[in-house]
Amino acid sequence: MTRVIGLVLLTVLLASCATIGQWIPSGWDANQSARITDIQQAIASVNCGVPQAAQVAQIDLHVSWLIIYTTSRGVSHQDVIRLITPMQQTVTEWLTRAATQEPSRVYCEIKQTVLKQQALLAARAIQGRW
C-alpha cells in the first residue's frame, strides 16, 4: 500500500508541471550505461595526428546506436534523447567536416576536449539513475 502511495505521489509531483512523458525520469538501463562508456572510450582514443574521418565515424556509430535504442524504449526515455542530442550535433558537425576536408589538428584537439566534457556529463546523468 505504501508503495502505491509513493508511486502515486511521484507521478503527481512529476506530472504537475508538464506532460508526463516530458517529466517522468527514465530508470536505470544497462545498455545505455554501457554505450555511453563506449562513446567515452571512442572519444578518448581519437588520435589527431592521423586522418580523423574514420575515427569520428566510430564515435558517430555509438551515438547513433544510443539514439536509436533509446527512441525504441519509448516516451519514458525522452530525457535521455534530450541529453544526447546536443552531443550528436557536436559529432555530426565534425563528421560532416572531416568527410569533405581534413580539419586542422588543433580543431580536432579542441573538439575532442569538448566531446570528452559532454560525454562525462551525459555518463554521470545516465549512470546515476535508479
Added chain:
Amino acid sequence: MTLDQLLTCGTPWAEQRAATAHRMLSAHQQGQITTDELAALMTDLAHSDQLNHEADNMELKSLLVTAIMLSVKVI
C-alpha cells in the same frame, strides 16, 4: 564579466567552459584554426550548455525519486 575573469570565477563548470573558449580564440588568433572551425567550435559550447541543463535535470529527478523511495520505506 570578461573571459579572463571567468577563468578564475570559482565556478568549476564556468572556468572549464571559459578555458575552452580561451583556447579556441587563441588558436584562431595564431592561425591554427580557420574562422569557420572557430564558429563551429563555439556552437559546440552552446550545445554543451544544453547538455549541462539536461544532465542537471536528470540528476535532480533521480534525487527526487531516491528521496521519495526512502520516504516510502520509512512509512
